[in-house]
Amino acid sequence: xxxxxxxxxxxxxxxxxxxxxxxxxxxxxxxxxxxxxxxxxxxxxxxxxxxxxxxxxxxxxxxxxxxxxxxxxxxxxxxxxxxxxxxxxxxxxxxxxxxxxxxxxxxxxxxxxxxxxxxxxxxxxxxxxxxxxxxxxxxxxxxxxxxxxxxxxxxxxxxxxxxxxxxxxxxxxxxxxxxxxxxxxxxxxxxxxxxxxxxxxxxxxxxxxxxxxxxxxxxxxxxxxxxxxxxxxxxxxxxxxxxxxxxxxxxxxxxxxxxxxxxxxxxxxxxxxxxxxxxxxxxxxxxxxxxxxxxxxxxxxxxxxxxxxxxxxxxxxxxxxxxxxxxxxxxxxxxxxxxxxxxx
Amino acid sequence: xxxxxxxxxxxxxxxxxxxxxxxxxxxxxxxxxxxxxxxxxxxxxxxxxxxxxxxxxxxxxxxxxxxxxxxxxxxxxxxxxxxxxxxxxxxxxxxxxxxxxxxxxxxxxxxxxxxxxxxxxxxxxxxxxxxxxxxxxxxxxxxxxxxxxxxxxxxxxxxxxxxxxxxxxxxxxxxxxxxxxxxxxxxxxxxxxxxxxxxxxxxxxxxxxxxxxxxxxxxxxxxxxxxxxxxxxxxxxxxxxxxxxxxxxxxxxxxxxxxxxxxxxxxxxxxxxxxxxxxxxxxxxxxxxxxxxxxxxxxxxxxxxxxxxxxxxxxxxxxxxxxxxxxxxxxxxxxxxxxxxxxxxxxxxxxxxxxxxx
Numbered sequence: 001x002x003x004x005x006x007x008x009x010x011x012x013x014x015x016x017x018x019x020x021x022x023x024x025x026x027x028x029x030x031x032x033x034x035x036x037x038x039x040x041x042x043x044x045x046x047x048x049x050x051x052x053x054x055x056x057x058x059x060x061x062x063x064x065x066x067x068x069x070x071x072x073x074x075x076x077x078x079x080x081x082x083x084x085x086x087x088x089x090x091x092x093x094x095x096x097x098x099x100x101x102x103x104x105x106x107x108x109x110x111x112x113x114x115x116x117x118x119x120x121x122x123x124x125x126x127x128x129x130x131x132x133x134x135x136x137x138x139x140x141x142x143x144x145x146x147x148x149x150x151x152x153x154x155x156x157x158x159x160x161x162x163x164x165x166x167x168x169x170x171x172x173x174x175x176x177x178x179x180x181x182x183x184x185x186x187x188x189x190x191x192x193x194x195x196x197x198x199x200x201x202x203x204x205x206x207x208x209x210x211x212x213x214x215x216x217x218x219x220x221x222x223x224x225x226x227x228x229x230x231x232x233x234x235x236x237x238x239x240x241x242x243x244x245x246x247x248x249x250x251x252x253x254x255x256x257x258x259x260x261x262x263x264x265x266x267x268x269x270x271x272x273x274x275x276x277x278x279x280x281x282x283x284x285x286x287x288x289x290x291x292x293x294x295x296x297x298x299x300x301x302x303x304x305x306x307x308x309x310x311x312x313x314x315x316x317x318x319x320x321x322x323x324x325x326x327x328x329x330x331x332x333x334x335x336x337x338x339x340x341x342x343x344x
Numbered sequence: 345x346x347x348x349x350x351x352x353x354x355x356x357x358x359x360x361x362x363x364x365x366x367x368x369x370x371x372x373x374x375x376x377x378x379x380x381x382x383x384x385x386x387x388x389x390x391x392x393x394x395x396x397x398x399x400x401x402x403x404x405x406x407x408x409x410x411x412x413x414x415x416x417x418x419x420x421x422x423x424x425x426x427x428x429x430x431x432x433x434x435x436x437x438x439x440x441x442x443x444x445x446x447x448x449x450x451x452x453x454x455x456x457x458x459x460x461x462x463x464x465x466x467x468x469x470x471x472x473x474x475x476x477x478x479x480x481x482x483x484x485x486x487x488x489x490x491x492x493x494x495x496x497x498x499x500x501x502x503x504x505x506x507x508x509x510x511x512x513x514x515x516x517x518x519x520x521x522x523x524x525x526x527x528x529x530x531x532x533x534x535x536x537x538x539x540x541x542x543x544x545x546x547x548x549x550x551x552x553x554x555x556x557x558x559x560x561x562x563x564x565x566x567x568x569x570x571x572x573x574x575x576x577x578x579x580x581x582x583x584x585x586x587x588x589x590x591x592x593x594x595x596x597x598x599x600x601x602x603x604x605x606x607x608x609x610x611x612x613x614x615x616x617x618x619x620x621x622x623x624x625x626x627x628x629x630x631x632x633x634x635x636x637x638x639x640x641x642x643x644x645x646x647x648x649x650x651x652x653x654x655x656x657x658x659x660x661x662x663x664x665x666x667x668x669x670x671x672x673x674x675x676x677x678x679x680x681x682x683x684x685x686x687x688x689x690x691x692x693x694x695x696x697x698x699x700x701x702x
Contacts, residue, residue, distance in 0.1 A: 042553060043551055173640060201412055201578065202411070202579075203619060203622045205622070205624075206621075206624070228552060230552070231581075231626040234625065234628045258628050259628075273552060274584065276620065276625060277627065282560065283560060283585065285553065285560055286554075287557075290553075
């Protein structure tokens with residue numbers, strides 16, 4: 001499969017009054033065309049920052065570290081729209097409203113935002129907001145754009161006569177569908193979906209996820225699915241990347257992550273998750289809480305909570321080890337633990 | 345926990361155990377005042393809870409599950425008498441709590457405690473942990489001296505897994521993590537030694553790694569003090585982990601209630617079936633069949649006639665489902681279902697109207 005996006009060593013840090021918050025540190029992964037990648041982790045692990053970092057929709061205090069690469073279809077988006085920061089050496093600042101970057105946003109890479117409830121402007125009609133997105137990026141007339149919206153509505157399963165409704169007249173599930181329609185409006189190559197179903201009820205969530213999988217297959221778009229819900233990625237993703245405290249700790253196919261778990265954090269995460277299937281087992285809580293990213297631990301960031309941690313883990317940052325082709329883990333004891341850890 | 349479950353199962357269906365609280369045909373209608381229309385015509389009601397009955401036994405956790413708007417939170421608020429019921433009874437120690445007043449009501453409030461969803465909002469940001477947990481003691485005049493009270497607070501905090509408790513006493517909520525905050529809320533509920541606890545989505549705001557710890561804590565406390573819980577959640581996997589029995593609610597009614605494994609694996613009601621088939625499973629090999637239900641939850645203002653679920657039900661039959669309201673029927677010991685075709689679904693697996701999505 002053709003490679004679409006290649007992220008290399010991406011580090012995004014936030015400047016705060018007391019120093020830096022190391023939100024994303026050295027994340028690398030690739031996505032092929034038409035493929036879904038799940039980005040899982042708990043809140044504050046940097047998964048959203050990573051997702052938004054691709055299109056560089058970040059707050060003004062975000063700086064990208066020199067050496068980070070986001071290669072999208074041959075273009076390095078980091079080089080495209082950032083410039084070396086004068087204030088902080090070794091960092092690049094994001095240029096807002098960069099005209100070249102705008103050609104990528106939505107046209108090539110679109111997003112489904114967290115909480116579609118709030119993603120639409122309440123005082124504009126939903127249809128008009130999608131039409132606006134089309135008109136901004138494409139040289140078409142308003143009628144043509146409207147036609148396109150009608151097609152999109154049919155695709156996501158909203159009746160045509162709802163185009164001229166305001167967001168408050170939609171139910172939560174419908175807003176989410178409209179958001180998906182908007183994300184597909186310009187035939188993007190990549191959709192970044194940030195917790196697309198978190199605020200929805202299970203039945204609606206199930207339906208939306210089914211819809212997304214179907215449309216994605218049909219339109220052959222790649223998708224990054226950012227979520228905290230392990231079971232959602234199990235259902236949707238081909239590849240999974242697990243993040244913890246700004247690091248990517250494990251990456252592999254869905255099967256590898258769930259059945260051949262190689263990182264202690266992934267194991268802990270899977271063991272803490274209740275399932276509706278199989279035998280009822282006592283869940284294992286992870287002791288402690290995630291580290292403060294303004295002051296991350298020196299060695300492995302998971303070491304203070306890790307049941308397998310040894311002295312070296314507290315001292316040295318673990319290397320990234322490829323345990324089997326395509327299956328990567330960031331752990332000192334990857335080889336010893338591989339096969340020992342049971343996801344189930 | 346296993347011992348507890350085994351000993352409980354030895355007692356049969358648990359019906360001979362002491363009933364802590366009994367709910368009979370409980371209803372709560374909220375009146376809507378739509379502009380000036382309130383002056384004439386029939387008043388419009390939102391039927392949030394519309395005739396539910398169940399019993400909560402000693403040491404039992406009853407999971408109340410359903411989608412948003414199904415009335416599960418209102419039920420919790422009715423049990424704690426944060427709302428007055430429109431009709432029906434909540435019997436506690438032989439008395440209907442709706443008739444309690446003054447001193448008796450205060451006594452009732454001592455016996456029932458609530459744990460709320462959002463620990464970021466349910467704790468007063470200006471109170472230290474000690475003040476938060478001690479407040480119920482002051483209100484109810486428990487503990488003779490100040491030192492006695494502090495001791496009770498420390499005991500409650502330790503029970504809630506905040507050790508060493510002394511370290512937490514003078515902290516403010518903003519100095520605590522989400523999981524620690526929820527533990528403080530649990531300590532506050534426990535300090536009065538309540539007869540039962542209503543927990544409204546207590547873990548849904550917490551991160552996965554912390555959630556398991558809080559759930560285990562609640563299970564351990566149940567085992568230690570035999571306090572029954574009503575555990576309200578939208579997450580069926582969580583309900584399965586926590587509860588002994590599960591009640592599935594839909595539009596103000598209980599549509600199915602029974603032992604947890606009965607409801608999860610031998611569910612009968614089409615809504616339960618759809619709900620459970622929609623739950624994602626953390627296993628990439630799991631083949632996901634899907635029971636299609638139509639549309640979305642209707643508004644509780646204009647309820648459909650007959651069975652509330654029929655407009656969305658794939659098995660609904662005209663002339664039966666849209667006319668008669670199905671009562672809760674016992675299909676196997678302790679397992680009740682509100683569906684006209686419950687017996688039929690029990691005998692034969694209904695032809696799965698599923699869509700393969702793999």
